[in-house]
Amino acid sequence: MRVHLGSDHAGLELKDHLTTWLVDHGHEVVDHGPFVYDALDDYPCFCLRAAEGVAADRQEGLDSLGVVIGGSGNGEQISANKVEGIRCALAWSEETAALAREHNDANVVSVGGRMHSVEEMTRFVEVFLTTPFSGDERHVRRIDQVATYDATKELPPLPESALRGPGSSTSDDPADA
Template identity: 40%
Template sequence: MKVAIGSDHTGIDYKYLIINYLIKKGHRIKDFGYSNYGEKVDYPDFIHPTAESVEKGEADFGIIICGSGNGAAMTANKYQKIRAALVWKKEIAFLAKRHNNANILSLPARFVDKKEVLEIVEMFIQTDFEGGRHKIRIEKIPIK
């Protein structure tokens, strides 16, 4: 799979952890995230290109990371075809994909540890969308 990933300065360690994990699993990565240590940056500058890549179909899904995960999710969800889910444990990742067909995983760097992050990512990747009644609900999300 092709995965777009973007993060601000608070997510840089997790970004590299996730990239290395996904590469070992055979996925291709497009890194839109911040890459230097020691400087504070604005998360929208890195989330916008990540969300655009997913919306255009250049990536199968995206992973975005900031301190709380909220700002990143809010930014990504401005795009019509994006369903970014703020996820802090694997059970939420399961439901975000299974019921909401989330196409971007938003992670809160300040509230999850490295083990949890990889479990969340793996759950998100392995879970399929259920469809059915959930598909009907998702079709009602965009403003027409």
């Protein structure tokens, strides 16, 4: 599988480690940088490129995923999610890494280089890369709702259960409740 990597200075050590680890595990690595330590570098420069790489590969029908790495992983996740067709999840445990794939069909994972050991983060990435999307109807439906909103900016309809019951209202306005 092709794996696109991007980080900032806080994720550089893990990115360099992952490059070797991924190759040793049979993956093709596309490293979008950085390539040298610069405490003033900006994560969007690298993480947007990694996400763009995943999106372009998927447009061509290629099986690729991405990993973005920063101090906390938050900004890197936000950046990657700005790329059309990307669903980037922040993983802070093996369970969140697995659920990102199983339930959300995430195609990029973000990890925080200052939050965990290199060994823990490598395991999160491994779990992410090896966990398939479940394809369950409820997960497909939810992903479709987000994609539709992204394209149209129209909110999905509220479920009937949200519209009835004691103290509930049929309006989206909390003041009507």
